[in-house]
Amino acid sequence: MDCTQVNGMLDLLMDDALSDEQRSALEAHGRECPACAAAIRSTLQMKALFAQMEPEIDVPLEAQARWRGAVREAAKAQRPKPLRRWIASAAAAAVVLVGVGAALTLRGAPKQNAATYEADAVAPMALEERADAPALASGIASNGMVDGASGAVVEADGMADEAVAIGETAMGLAMESEAAGLPAPAxxxxxxxxxxxxxxxxxxxxxxxxxxxxxxxxxxxxxxxxxxxxxxxxxxxxxxxxxxxxxxxxxxxxxxxxxxxxxxxxxxxxxx
Amino acid sequence: MEESRLIQRAGAGDAAAFNTLMGMHERRMYAVALRMCGNPEDAQDCLQEAMLRIYRAINGFKAQSSFSTWVYRITMNTCLDELRRRKNRPNTSLDGLYDAGWAPVDPGQTPEKSAMLGDMRRQLQAYIHELPEDMRAAVVLRDVEGYSYDEIARMLDANVGTIKSRISRGREKLREKIASKPELFDRVDV
Incomplete structure (x- = not known):
C-alpha cells in the first residue's frame, strides 16, 4: 500500500468495511509512514467520537408544543368550520333564489341574457343544499316559474315577487344564523x-x-x-x-x- | 395505529393523526436540525418549519420512497434553506454551542478525563459546523445518523457518487483539523 491509497482505506475504516487483509495493510503502512499514521489515528478518534453522538435527541417540551400548535392552526385554517358550511349553503340558496326572482322580473325584455338561464340552472343545485329543497323546488316548478325539463323560465311576472320574497326569507335565515352563530343542533x-x-x-x-x-x-x-x-x-x-x-x-x-x-x-x- | 393509516388520515387533514405520526420522527429530525444549525433556537425553528412543510405536502406523498426518507429529505432541505438564507448574515457565535445529543460519559471516568472528553466533543461539533453545508449534510446523515449512501443520495437528491465524494472530503477536512490539535485530541483515549 502507498500513501495515495490511504484516503480510500480510511473511508472504508469509517464505514466498518475494511477486510482483514486491508486492515493489516493499512496498519503496516502506518508503521512506516508518520503522516499516514497521524491520519489513521485522527480517523479512529473521529470515528469514536461520532459513535458517541446520539442519532436522536429529545425535543424540548416548549418546542414540541410550538410545532404541534402550528400544525393544528394550519389544519384549522384549511378546514371549513361546520357552522360556516351551513351558513354558506343557506346563503348560496338565498343568493340564487334572489337571482331567480331577478330573472323573472326581466321576463318580457327583448332579450334574455345569459344570466337568466344561468340562474335557472344554478337554482336547483343550490336548493338541494337546503333541507326543504324538494318542497321549495316543487313549489317553484308547480307555479310554473321554471320548466322542470329545460330549466327555462315559463311564467310571467306574477311569480317574481314570490321568488324575491322566498329569496329574502332565505337570506334572512342565513343572516339570523350568522347572528346567532349556529344553526339548531340536532x-x-x-x-x-x-x-x-x-x-x-x-x-x-x-x-x-x-x-x-x-x-x-x-x-x-x-x-x-x-x-x-x-x-x-x-x-x-x-x-x-x-x-x-x-x-x-x-x-x-x-x-x-x-x-x-x-x-x-x-x-x-x-x-x- | 400503523404508519400507512396515519399517513392517510394526516393527508386528509387529520392534525391529531399527523401529530401522532410525526411524534415518531421528531427526535431524529431535531438531531439532524441541531447538527446542521449548531444551536437549539435555530434547530427548533427549522423543526417547526419542516413539520409545517410536511403537513402541507403529506397529501401528495406517493410512497415512491419510504416515508422516513421523505421526511428527512424535507427536514434537511429546510435546514439547508435556512443556512443559505443566513449566509449573508454575520456568523452566529458558537458560544452557545449545544452540549445535547451525546452519549453519557462513562461514570468511571475521572472528572479531568470527563472534562477533556467534553472539550473534544464540543470541538468536533464546531469543526462539523465549519464544513460547507452540502458536505456537512452528507457527513451528518452518514456518520451520525447512520443512513446508507443510497438513502442519503435520495434524501439529498444527488447521485451516490456525489454523496460518497462529499462524505470523503468532509471526513478528510475533519481529520486534518483533529490532527492539527494533538494537545486536545491526544490527551485521552476517546
Whole structure:
C-alpha cells in the first residue's frame, strides 16, 4: 500500500468495511509512514467520537408544543368550520333564489341574457343544499316559474315577487344564523368534566375517529361548547364514546338520533 | 395505529393523526436540525418549519420512497434553506454551542478525563459546523445518523457518487483539523 491509497482505506475504516487483509495493510503502512499514521489515528478518534453522538435527541417540551400548535392552526385554517358550511349553503340558496326572482322580473325584455338561464340552472343545485329543497323546488316548478325539463323560465311576472320574497326569507335565515352563530343542533349533551381543555382534546380525537368535525367555542367561566358535525349513522356511537367524559357520577342520557345525512350535535362542557 | 393509516388520515387533514405520526420522527429530525444549525433556537425553528412543510405536502406523498426518507429529505432541505438564507448574515457565535445529543460519559471516568472528553466533543461539533453545508449534510446523515449512501443520495437528491465524494472530503477536512490539535485530541483515549 502507498500513501495515495490511504484516503480510500480510511473511508472504508469509517464505514466498518475494511477486510482483514486491508486492515493489516493499512496498519503496516502506518508503521512506516508518520503522516499516514497521524491520519489513521485522527480517523479512529473521529470515528469514536461520532459513535458517541446520539442519532436522536429529545425535543424540548416548549418546542414540541410550538410545532404541534402550528400544525393544528394550519389544519384549522384549511378546514371549513361546520357552522360556516351551513351558513354558506343557506346563503348560496338565498343568493340564487334572489337571482331567480331577478330573472323573472326581466321576463318580457327583448332579450334574455345569459344570466337568466344561468340562474335557472344554478337554482336547483343550490336548493338541494337546503333541507326543504324538494318542497321549495316543487313549489317553484308547480307555479310554473321554471320548466322542470329545460330549466327555462315559463311564467310571467306574477311569480317574481314570490321568488324575491322566498329569496329574502332565505337570506334572512342565513343572516339570523350568522347572528346567532349556529344553526339548531340536532341534540345537546351537557357534560360536567374534570378538565375542559383535556375533554376538548379527547373530543377532537374521537371526532377524528368517527369522521366528524369538532369546533370548540369558549363559553365563558372556563366552559366550552363543542359543535360536532357528524354523519347521522355515527352520531350515536360517538355520543356513547363521549359520555364517559362526564365526571359527575350521574348517568348521562344519550339521546337516540334518527335521520340521514350529517347532523350537528352540541356538547356543553363545564368543569366539575 | 400503523404508519400507512396515519399517513392517510394526516393527508386528509387529520392534525391529531399527523401529530401522532410525526411524534415518531421528531427526535431524529431535531438531531439532524441541531447538527446542521449548531444551536437549539435555530434547530427548533427549522423543526417547526419542516413539520409545517410536511403537513402541507403529506397529501401528495406517493410512497415512491419510504416515508422516513421523505421526511428527512424535507427536514434537511429546510435546514439547508435556512443556512443559505443566513449566509449573508454575520456568523452566529458558537458560544452557545449545544452540549445535547451525546452519549453519557462513562461514570468511571475521572472528572479531568470527563472534562477533556467534553472539550473534544464540543470541538468536533464546531469543526462539523465549519464544513460547507452540502458536505456537512452528507457527513451528518452518514456518520451520525447512520443512513446508507443510497438513502442519503435520495434524501439529498444527488447521485451516490456525489454523496460518497462529499462524505470523503468532509471526513478528510475533519481529520486534518483533529490532527492539527494533538494537545486536545491526544490527551485521552476517546
Amino acid at each position: 341534540c345537546e349533551l351537557a357534560l360536567r368534566v374534570k378538565d375542559v381543555e383535556t375533554a376538548c382534546d379527547r373530543i377532537r380525537d374521537l371526532a377524528q375517529e368517527y369522521e366528524a368535525v369538532a369546533d370548540v367555542q369558549a363559553a365563558g367561566d372556563g366552559a366550552a361548547d363543542v359543535y360536532v358535525e357528524i354523519a347521522a349513522e355515527n352520531a350515536g356511537d360517538f355520543l356513547n364514546a363521549v359520555a364517559p367524559l362526564d365526571a359527575s357520577g350521574k348517568a348521562v342520557e344519550v339521546p337516540e338520533l334518527t335521520g340521514s345525512g350529517r347532523l350537528l350535535v352540541l356538547l356543553a362542557l363545564t368543569e366539575q
